[in-house]
Structures are given as structure tokens and as C-alpha cells.
Amino acid sequence: MIKHRYLPMTEQDEIEMLKTVGANSIEELFADIPQSVRYDGIMPMSKALDESALLKHMRVLSDKNADFDRYTSFLGAGIYDHHIPVVINHVISRSEFYTAYTPYQPEISQGELQAIFEFQSYICELTGMKVANASMYDGATALAEAAALASGATKRKRIVVSRTVHPEAREILLTSARGLGLEVVEVGYSNGVTDLAELEAAINDDTAAVLVQTPNFFGCLEDIRPIEHLIHERKGLLVMSVNPLSLGILESPGVLGADVVVGDAQPLGIPASLGGPTCGFFAVSEPLMRRIPGRIVGQTVDSEGKRGFVLTLQAREQHIRREKATSNICSNQALLALCASVYMSIMGKAGMQEAAMLNLRKSHYASGQVQGSPSLSLAFSAPFFNEFVVKLPEGAEAGALNAMLLKAGYIGGYDLGSAYPELAGHMLVAVTERRTKAEIEGFVSEMEACL
């Protein structure tokens, strides 16, 4: 009999339990599975390792990757190397949080429910919106859900999205729009931000929403007010995708007139982890409250009048509505929402502003270095937060440059040519608060040396 540290069944247990069941062998318990579909062999998969060997094996795999501890990263494009306060890992390592299921039994889940309620409060405060849900898979899928919500709320089928929105979010939007039968129209950019004339021409009376991102994929800040005017004039919705850390200093989407605000909480204390798991957030104005997808926690009282929290507005959800549901999302990223909550608790009012300012100052110092370089230049002059586009000299390839930078100990920027053919030879560079002046100067001079 196989013995394993996670399996408590002894031979004696097995005998006693089979006797209670009235079976002679475990095999009898599988008699309902037709022989023709039984699997007899040993599945051709990875073999078992003891604990010590497994640790060693995982260490070997891990060591083959160039991580942020050993390399200096200037790569962003949606996932950033921010400082993660050490407290966060201690909190999310509390197994009362991480080994729990979705809080279906509120009396023994008040901790998780309150943590989600606080997360919703944080997102509302940061975005200036009235209602936020408990989380989404990530910022990109949240954007696709926002398009679905807008279509349902306006009974319209056309989604207008700026090409300055993250390319992967637009890809997911296209996949999801095919399922829902939505028409997606892309609008171009000029000087790194959405082209307003093109946008105006793309909006018609069947337009459910305009989807914009700010800071956008190029790091540039979109001028939201004219965009808001254009879409609201045609009775469509304004959907904004935002970087939550930037909201430490940037105007809140609520003040700017957004109807739906989405984004990815990765900058708020979530490890990069090859891009996942992160955590999407989703906030709406009050009239859209009962259309918001996903889980929502509400405050209530118990039978003795004491404050407590429950999952609420469940009439929207798939386990009640089944095929009439407007979204199929259920459990998603609660533990990462907790990460983000702890991050915002640690940062507080002053820390969020200071962290955002550090990103702004260090990235602008870096852009100044690029501007001062004889071989490099900035592609756009629009205002930016912590990322900007560098134009490489004629003929230089970002991919080849990154390979050289890697050898010098740097994880270089994002090669824009892969998603924007017209921007071949351009690199998107992110500078977070973790980068020092010396690292920035070293990176720029290494780029020059490689070129």
C-alpha cells in the first residue's frame, strides 16, 4: 500500500471502513465505471519525488530564470517591479485566509468578508466611484467584462476602444466580443494618446461604450474630459482602465465622469509572477450597481444588531440565474485583493501619494537621461506617469538590444514592434520607485554602449 504524508488511511482503517461500507475491496467502489473506459496502466507523467528532491528540483527550475533580485528591471507594460512591503506576505500566509473557500458561511468568514468590504472601500476611495466588486481575474479580463456590461446597460452592440489600451486586453476583448456578438472598433493614436478626431468619427448612436486606458499602454496620460464629452453626448458609457498606483496623484475617474472603472491591482503589492495571479478590480457608478459582475460584500447586522458582512446582490450571479446570468465569473482572485488591501493599509493616505510621486520623479529623471543621449530619443511628448517610449536609432532592434542588456544584468524594456508594427525600433521603458539614480544612469549608458 502506498504511504504518503498527506494520506492518513492505514491498512487497518481501510479494512474497517470497507467493512462498514459492505465492500470487499476499494476496487468494488469503482464497479460502476464501465470496463471499456477504465484506465489500466500507469499514466505517462512526471514521477514522484521526495520532499528534499522536490525542493532541489524546484530550485533548479527557479534558478534558470532571471529574477528581479539578480537583474535590474526596466520592464513594465502592465506588470511592474514595485517594492512589496514585507508585511503583505506575512498576512496572506495566514492559513485562515489562504486555505478558506469563498465565504459562503458568513458566521465563520467574517475576516475574509470584512477584508473584501475594506478592499471595495479602498477601490471606491481611490477611483471616486460608488460601487466596487470583490475582484476580477485581472485588469484585462475586467475590461472585456466592462464592455459586456456596457452593451447590456445601453442595449447597444458597438464597442469603441483606443489602440493605446493594452494590446492583450484588446485581444481578450475581441475573443469575448465574438462570444457575445459585439462589434469592436479600434481608434488610433497621435503623439502617444488617443486621436480625438478619429474617436469622434467612430462613435455613433449604437456605441455602447468608449474604452480608454490612462496611463495608457505607452505610459501617456489621456486627456479624459473631451473623451467623456464625446461619448456621453451620444448616451454611451465611458469605461476607464487605470493604474491604481497612479491614482495617488492623478485625478480620480469618478471626478472625470467615468461610468465604469477597471484596472489591475498588480502594482499594489502583488508579485509579478510571470504575469499571474494578479487581481482585477471593477467599479461602477450607482445606476449600474445591479449590473456589476462578480462577488460583492455588503454590510448588515446579525440577529443581535451587531455589525457583520455578507455576500450580497447575489441575484445577479450565475448560481442563481444560470443561463440568464450576464457574466459567468464566480470565485476569482480574493487572496490578491487581500494583498492589495494590505498594501493600501500600509501606504495609507500619505504613502500612496509618495509612492506615486517617486514613480513620477524617477521615470522623469530617466526620460531626461534618454533625451540627453546622442543615440536615443523620446517618441512622444505627451505627459506620462512612470513609463515612456524610447525611440532607438535607425535600424536598431529592441529584441536584440534586450538580449545584450540581459547579459549586462538588465531586464530591458518592452519591444513595441511586436504589438505595434509601426513602432518597430521603439522600446517601452518603466521606472518604478525601486530604481536608483545609479541604476537609471547605468541602464541608459548600457543601452548606448550596446547600440
Place this chain on the structure above:
Amino acid sequence: MKPEKALIFEMSKPGRVAYSLPECDVPDIEAASVIPAGLLRGKPAELPEVYEVDVIRHYTELSRRNFGVDNGFYPLGSCTMKYNPKINEDVARFAGFAKIHPYQPEESIQGALELLYTLQNDIAALTGMDQVTLQPAAGAHGEWTGLMLIRAYHESRGDHRMKVIVPDSSHGTNPASATVAGFETVTIKSDERGMVDLDALRAAVGDDTAALMLTNPSTLGLFEEQIVEIAKIVHDAGGLLYYDGANSNAIMGIARPGDMGFDVVHLNLHKTMSTPHGGGGPGAGPVGVKSKLIPFLPKPIVSRKEDGTYYWDTDRPQSIGRVKAYYGNFGILVRAYAYIRTYGPEGLRRVSECAVLNANYMMHRLAPYYEVAYPGVCKHEFVLSGKRLKAYGVRTLDVAKRLLDFGYHPPTIYFPLNVEESIMIEPTETESKDTLDAFIDTMIQIAKEAETDPQLVLNAPYTTVVKRLDETTAARKPVLYCTCG
């Protein structure tokens, strides 16, 4: 009973800080010097001002108001609340896994790619499928991905099939995913044994059938004995078979969906592969397919070159596109891979054997006190009905609340929908006979309490930090965020 717990916002005191940020070693320019005033925040976000000890005590107290698998038995049916191994948590935090960027050059993430490639193949072997995508972030996300694959497959053949059939015992996500993928759902009734009714299925299929979605074993814990016939009926009609892997913990190494005739499979790694539920995620819902569906898989998948290096294969012209930013919930995939390697194929088979024996043992011991919905042999879970206790004014909800007083997480209740007052119990393989016996004795005691002192059960729980909560008012007059900021 503990007093009310303060919200973090209520603990705020102006001037306190809990952060330590890197120094500003560059010129400290003003924001207004580089950003137009209209784009800058008019007033700061009112986040709480606390110090580090406040933060730690706050979340530690919240954690003490929560219940996880590490706190005790958690027999939540269809959720597979097995032990979440600690080594998985440790390895996922290695810098080489946690601190890497999805857009790094391929040569700088060969270890991550190797892990993903191996996991793709391991899951294919486990499910009997030909290729696997690891992108979907959850079970429901996997369902939707699988249905989009099925849609693309039919469309590529010029075959416009827009109906998806689901049994009435299916998870609510099945029909919801079908709707979001653009399909119309047809629900068919189960027969008196809780199985798919073959006549109803024959009547439902036609040249508009895109797929049948099936959970096998079903949410009733029953293996669809006529699976071969079911597959034939659907395939003969030109439809495909979708396997909802929520209940895979019952059959690993014993029977594989691919061998049963399924064309598309999703697995819930946060169930079968032991990755923690996280209080509601993150999970992962990889999708496996038979060869004819491979061209439509989301891009990219991980492939291996002849020289042994790994790469993102994005050259997939018939792909349904992307379903998740980057490459899925990588941190969860690392944990699932570590889990597979603690057991290997023979160990995983033993996992399923123990899970099934545990469930049958519990079902037999509880049968005299709670009606078994579908007698016979069960798989990894079983469904009881609490309807006998209604004579005493006690409902299944009350039994669940009373269990809280004994330190248990209750089973799944009121699902599946086709069993009155249902109680769905899934013990998993990581629970000992001693734990099962103690829980069974408690369930028996509660049944007796219901008969002799129903008020005792109706007023439960007594030991929790709050008593039963007013969910009606919560939904009617929603308070969804703190107004004290």
C-alpha cells in the same frame, strides 16, 4: 462572543505611517511641472493612517475570524477542500518564480517555460487529452474557453451549431458560460437514479447541438454509467462532449475523460491539484482538448524546440485568441506542478481511491439519520436530504449553522437543485477516519437535537463572532463601502 471588529478606516489617526519607501535620489520635481493641473488629483484619496503594528494586529484579528482547511474539517461538496501542502507555498515564493516578468526574453525564463511545458503534458496524460492550455484563471473561465473552442471548431467546418445541453444537476456556471460564449442552453432532466436521462438526451440532440456539458462523476457524486452511450448519442448528432473537471478527484488514474469520449476538458487545479482556494481565488482552470481542437487553442502555448529550449508558440492562425493577460495564473501552476510531483501517477491514483472510500464510509454511517438522495455506490462525494427533519421545523440551513458550533465548516447546502433540502458532503482523501467519525457523530447528534430540542438547532450558531446575519436588508439597502473615510 467577541466584540465588533473595527474597520481599518476607523483606526486611522492623522500623521501615522506604516510605509518605508525608497529614498528620492533624483531631483524632486513637482507633479504640476510635468502634468497638466487638470489631470492631477483635486483632493487626496482618504486612505487610513495607521502604523505597522496596527496593520498586523488588524489582519491577524481578521484571520482569527475566518475558517480554513488548516482550522478544521471542511467537507464542502464539489469544492474538494483538501489539504493545501506547505511545500507548494514555499516553492511558489522562490524569486525565480515570483519575481519574473511575462515579457522577459525567452532565454531568461527557461525554467518557467520548462515547468509549464511539463505541466501541460502531465495534465494531458492525467485527462487523456492531446494538448492543454494553461491560460484560464478559474473553472468558469475554463468552461468559457472550452466552449469558445467548440464554437470555433464547428464554425471552421461551416457548421453553425448554437445549442449547448446541460443536465439539471450541473453547476450554475455551465449554462452561464454557455450564454457568455453565445450559445443557447438546453437543460435536460436527470432520471430517477440521478443519471443523464438517455431518452431526454436523444430528444434534445440534433443538428443544432454544439455540445453536451457533463460533470462526471456528477454533482450528485455518481458516475454516469452510460457514458459510452451518452458520448455516442452526442457524437452521432455531430456535437462534442465537454467535461467539467470539478469532480476529477474521484477518478485520477482510474478512468480518464479522454477515454470516455470527451473532446474538451477543464480541470480545477484549486480542487483536484490542492492549490489553496485563497478565500475565493486565485485558482486555475486549464483546458485539454483532443487533436482536432488543437488548432483553436488560445495563444500562446509552450512548445519545445529540437535543441531542448522552450518557447512561446504564438503562430496559431486558427486560435480563438487570448483569454487571459499573459500566461494564466503562473503562481498557481507552480503549486499544481509541485503537487503532482509529490505523488506521481501511482500516488494520484491512491488519492482518488482514498477520497472515494472516505465518501462511501461517511454515506453508509449517515444513511440511518439523513436520507441518501441516490443510494448505491458513490464516488468522492454524496448528497443527503435533510427533509426528514422538516417535521420538527428544522431545515438543512439550521443543521449547517449548528455544525459551526462544533468547529466544522458545513457541507454544501441547497445544491444540487434537484434534491430537496440537499446536503452535499465531500470529505477528500486528506481526512482521517478519526476526523470523519467525529464529524459523523456530530451530524447524528444534531439530528437527535432536531427531534428533541429543535429550538437549540434553530437558534444556532452560538459560538461564532456574529450570529445569523440579515441578508435581506443587505441586498435591499446595500452598504457596499465604508463611509467613514
